[in-house]
Amino acid sequence: MNFEYSAKVQDLMERVSSFMDRHVYPNEHVFEEQVNEGSRWEPTRIIEELKEKAKAEGLWNLFLPESELGAGLTNLEYAPLCEIMGRVVWSPEVFNCSAPDTGNMEVLARYGTAEQKEQWLKPLLEGKIxxxxxxxxxxxxxxxxxxxxxxxxxxxxxxxxxxxxxxxxxxxxxxxxxxxxxxxxxxxxxxxxxxxxxxxxxxxxxxxxxxxxxxxxxxxxxxxxxxxxxxxxxxxxxxxxxxxxGRGFEIAQGRLGPGRIHHCMRLIGLAERALERMCKRAKSRIAFGKTVAEQTVTLERIAESRILIDQARYLVLAAADKMDRFGNKVAAKEIAMIKVAAPNMACKVIDWAIQVHGGGGVSNDFGLAYAYAGARTLRLADGPDEVHRNQIGKMELKRVQ
The missing domain is CATH 2.40.110.10 (Butyryl-CoA Dehydrogenase, subunit A, domain 2)
Incomplete structure (x- = not known):
C-alpha cells in the first residue's frame, strides 16, 4: 500500500488541524466549565457553536465510505483526520463524526429503507439529533x-x-x-x-x-x-x-468493523497528545539536579512511546487499506489486530505520561487520567481483547496446514 496521503487528504488534514488549533484546543476549559454549569446532562453551548463553524468550513460528516452522503473519503483517507479529531475526547462530535452516531448512521445508510433514512438518518447527518x-x-x-x-x-x-x-x-x-x-x-x-x-x-x-x-x-x-x-x-x-x-449479526458485523477502526484511529491521536504532554513535562521539571527528560528511564519511555504509536498507526492504515480494497469481512483479522493493539498501546503511553506528571497526572488538571479511563474502556468496548485474540489465533491456525 502507498503510505503517502493524497493532495486531497493533505488539504483536509491541514484544515482539520487548523480548526482544532483555532477552535477546539482553546475551548477545552470552556467545555469543562459548561458541563459543570447547572444540569450536567444538557448539551453544551460551545459544542453547538463549533458544529456550525465546522459545517461552514465543510468539515462535516467526513466518515461514511462508499456513500454519497458523506465526504466521499475511503477508510484510509479518513484515518488521519479521525486521528487528529481524537486528540480531544469530545472534538469528533464537532465534526459530526462521533460514536455511536457514526455507527448508527452507517447502519441506516447501508441497511435502512427510504422511509427509515428520511426519518432518522437525515436528521443525524444534519446533526439535529x-x-x-x-x-x-x-x-x-x-x-x-x-x-x-x-x-x-x-x-x-x-x-x-x-x-x-x-x-x-x-x-x-x-x-x-x-x-x-x-x-x-x-x-x-x-x-x-x-x-x-x-x-x-x-x-x-x-x-x-x-x-x-x-x-x-x-x-x-x-x-x-x-x-x-x-x-x-x-x-x-x-x-x-x-x-x-434474523439479520442482526449481519448488520452488527457491517457496523462494528468501521466502528472499531474509528476507535483505534482516535486512540492514536489521544496517545500522540499524551506523548507531547509527557515530553513538555519532562523538559520542564527538575529532579535530582537535572530535568526529568534527562533521566534514562524517561528517555526510554519516550522512545518506546514513539515506537508503539507508529506501529499502531501503520497497522491501522494497513487495516483501513484492506477494508477499502477487499471489504470488512476479508479484513476481519486486521480489524481484530488493531482493536487489541491500539487500546493497549494507548494505555501504556498514557500511563507513562501520567508517571512523568507525578501527582498531577492522576488529577483532572492535565486530562491524562480521563484519557486513560477512555483508553482502558476500549479494551472492552466493541469486543474485549480476549475475543479478538481468539479470533486472530483461529485464523492463524486455519492459515497453516
Whole structure:
C-alpha cells in the first residue's frame, strides 16, 4: 500500500488541524466549565457553536465510505483526520463524526429503507439529533453476543420489545431521539447467529426507561454518558425492523468493523497528545539536579512511546487499506489486530505520561487520567481483547496446514 496521503487528504488534514488549533484546543476549559454549569446532562453551548463553524468550513460528516452522503473519503483517507479529531475526547462530535452516531448512521445508510433514512438518518447527518446503540446486557456475558436475552416478538402489526441494556452510550443525552436495539426474534433457531435482529426504537416510545447513568472510573462522560436502559413491553411498527428478521449479526458485523477502526484511529491521536504532554513535562521539571527528560528511564519511555504509536498507526492504515480494497469481512483479522493493539498501546503511553506528571497526572488538571479511563474502556468496548485474540489465533491456525 502507498503510505503517502493524497493532495486531497493533505488539504483536509491541514484544515482539520487548523480548526482544532483555532477552535477546539482553546475551548477545552470552556467545555469543562459548561458541563459543570447547572444540569450536567444538557448539551453544551460551545459544542453547538463549533458544529456550525465546522459545517461552514465543510468539515462535516467526513466518515461514511462508499456513500454519497458523506465526504466521499475511503477508510484510509479518513484515518488521519479521525486521528487528529481524537486528540480531544469530545472534538469528533464537532465534526459530526462521533460514536455511536457514526455507527448508527452507517447502519441506516447501508441497511435502512427510504422511509427509515428520511426519518432518522437525515436528521443525524444534519446533526439535529443524536442516537444510541443498545446491544450489551448486564445479565449475560455480552462478549458472546449470541448470549443476548432481550426479545423482539411480533404481535399483529407491531413488534413488542423487552429487555435490559447497559453501556448504551448516549442514552442519557436529551438529544438522543432514537435507539438501534438488538434482540432475539427467533431464540429457538438452531443457527445461533440467525436468532437476533436489529430494530429502530424511538426514544419517546412508551416503555423505554433510563434507569441510571454508568460512570467510567468515576467519570460520567456528561452530557453524553452511558446508560442502563429498561425496555418494557415497548411497541414499534413492523416497518421499524432493519433489513429483516434474523439479520442482526449481519448488520452488527457491517457496523462494528468501521466502528472499531474509528476507535483505534482516535486512540492514536489521544496517545500522540499524551506523548507531547509527557515530553513538555519532562523538559520542564527538575529532579535530582537535572530535568526529568534527562533521566534514562524517561528517555526510554519516550522512545518506546514513539515506537508503539507508529506501529499502531501503520497497522491501522494497513487495516483501513484492506477494508477499502477487499471489504470488512476479508479484513476481519486486521480489524481484530488493531482493536487489541491500539487500546493497549494507548494505555501504556498514557500511563507513562501520567508517571512523568507525578501527582498531577492522576488529577483532572492535565486530562491524562480521563484519557486513560477512555483508553482502558476500549479494551472492552466493541469486543474485549480476549475475543479478538481468539479470533486472530483461529485464523492463524486455519492459515497453516
Amino acid at each position: 443524536r442516537s444510541c446503540f443498545a446491544m450489551t446486557e448486564p445479565d449475560v456475558a455480552s462478549s458472546d453476543a449470541t448470549n443476548i436475552e432481550s426479545s423482539i416478538q411480533r404481535q399483529g402489526d407491531t413488534y413488542v420489545i423487552n429487555g435490559r441494556k447497559w453501556w448504551s452510550s448516549g442514552a442519557n443525552d436529551p438529544r438522543c431521539k432514537v435507539f438501534i436495539f438488538m434482540g432475539k426474534t427467533d431464540p429457538r433457531n438452531p443457527n445461533r447467529h440467525a436468532q437476533q435482529s436489529m430494530i429502530i426504537v424511538p426514544r419517546e416510545t412508551a416503555g423505554v426507561k433510563i434507569l441510571r447513568h454508568l460512570p467510567v472510573f468515576g467519570y460520567d462522560d456528561a452530557p453524553h454518558g452511558h446508560g442502563e436502559v429498561l425496555f418494557e413491553n415497548v411497541r414499534v411498527p413492523l416497518s421499524n425492523m432493519l433489513l429483516g428478521e
